[in-house]
Structure formats: structure tokens, C-alpha cells
Amino acid sequence: MAAHFLLKPEAIPLTLEAVTILSDEQSRLLLAQIRWGSADKQVCPSCAVVDSHHNIRTRKQWRCKHCYHTFSVTSGTPFADHKISCRKLLIAIFAFIINHKGLAALALRRIIGGQYRTSFTLLHKMREAIMMDMPTAQLSGVVEIDGGHFSGKKRKGRTLTKPVMLPKDKTQVPAKYSTQQRDKIKSHEFPHHPNRRIVIALRETSSQKSGNFNPHTGKERGMGATRTIVAVCRSENTTDIEALVHKHVAKNSIIRSDELTAYGNLKYQGYGHETVNHSKEFSTDTGVNQNQAESFFSRMRRACIGIYHRITPRYMLDYSAEIAWREDVRRRNTSNQLQMLVRCVFSSGVSPDWSNYCRGNKRKVELLFQG
């Protein structure tokens, strides 16, 4: 059996040690090289001329040869007003990449220093850029779709736990120790919580083969999912799901989902529809499963529980997009991931919701998908 892709030496061509030994000037030139795709040519943000502009080393800026506009590597990017050095910025971006279940702002502050709000806005700017750069081309082939419930968890409070009578052996077990009882309470209480949202993930599975064989079936394993689109809805209802599928999935694609009735009409609307009954099995005998969608929710759940602790509905799409991005680039090496993230963030323009966040600029509306 071939080694796991993360265990191969080519998975880490760039390490945190290699990034931290770079000087501020070297970091600035590296960021410029990734942003503009050239080691000696820059793009003037004012007149858009590509040239070897005058490098003013003392000011860490370039001056345009044509319109004399002065610009830096972060001009016109979400980091335009940041006062932190390019070295710290590069380390922060790299730290964001290598922590594959998310990076808390407090953890980033321990790495780059400064104030908490600096790390907080810096991370949110990266998340926002990833969210705005989410794939827009329609998914095709085999597309897995599933919904996960996030936020809106009711606090336990001081209510006494009532003993419940189990039907089998009639022994008294407190409700908090009974898994079945706990699930009943959750399903009853959660739909009424105002902060509860459903993250819906659509994942296109790759037709490429990994070279690994499943020992049970003898079939070659696939490379998993390659493109992910996420949306936040109030509930997993028919209107929203059908609108989402029509918008993001090409006709004649095969959609794999669980047996929720909201997906039931898709087979009459130009899509192939395959289901798996999760109360019985994870994958049917014919190989129908939605394990790639579950994989996204697995990582999202770990980020929610272990890193971020609390995700509010207002920024839930940003966090979901971050996790989707992490899932999609999971097989790429660190150098590739760094280049992808720098290009994505630096090409997203000045952040609409996070520039001047500490001076009162905040996102006003929740980014909710409504069909």
C-alpha cells in the first residue's frame, strides 16, 4: 500500500523554521513574488503597468516608473492598513495553513505578538477572502450533499436532571447519561433556538484514482473530493436545497445524499439521485456514500469544538468557507498552500467588513442563503 500523502517528504517543502529565518526584506520580496508572479516585476495598483518599478528599500515600497505612484506589497489588499511587518504577516499566513483544523486568534497572538485584535482581524480577513473566492463554476459528476447543525446550543443552566425509566430493564438512569434520551432532548429543543443554523456542503468527488486499493472490496480508492461549496441556511428545507442545487450543480450530475425528504424531488429535476440510509450503513453495497461531505463536517465540528468554541451565525459562512478550503487543499504541499492563500487573499481587494473593524466598521447582515 502506498504511503499516506501527508507522510511523503514532498508534503512539507516549506517549514515554519524556514519561514521564520527570513528577514523582513526577504519576506517582503517573497510576498511580492507570490502576489505578482515575478521576482523583479511589479504591477502598479494605480496605472496597472507591469514593470521593474523603483524599489525604495528604506520605505519598503516601490515607486511607479510611469505615474510615480508609491505602493507597497500590501497596497490594495486586506492588509493595506496593517502596521505589522511583512515577516510577521508571512508567519501568520503560514501558521494559518499548517494548523489544519483552524487557528485561534489567541494562538496566533502567541506566535506573532501584538494585540489580540490584530490577530483577530488578520485571521478574519483571510477567512473573508477565502469566502469571497469560493468556487463559482458549477459542480458536476458525482456531487455529495449534506447538512450539519451548528451554533444555537442551549446552555444546560441549573435545571435538575430528571431520572428516566428505560423500557428494557427499568433501571433509573439520569438523562445526561442516557444517549438516547439526550438525542431526544436535542431534537426537540434545537429547532426553536434563534441562533441555530444549518451549514450545507456540496462536494464534487474527483474521478482521479489514488493508487490505493480497498482491502475489503479490492477496488481502487478515489482521490476524494476536490471542490466544495458551502452555504448557511435556517433549515434543511426543500425550497432552499433545490435552489442551492440548481445554482451550484450542473444538470445530469449524480447527487448523493441521505434519505431526507427535502432531497426527494431532485430526481425529477434533471439530476440523478442516490441515497444512503445512515441509520443502517455508511455506504451501500454498490458504494453509494456521502463520506466526503461527512469529512467536511468532521473537520468543521473539530474546529468548532476544539479551536473556535463559538461560531455566531453572522460569520458562520466565513468559518465554513475556511474549513471547505482546508478540505480542498488538504493534499497539496505547504509551499503550494502558501502560494494559493497569498494569491487568494492579496487579490481580494480591501476588506469590506474587516478594514477599520476596531473603529466601528462591522458586518451588518448575516450571509444567509435563501431560495
Ligand SMILES: [Zn+2]
Ligand atoms: Zn503607475
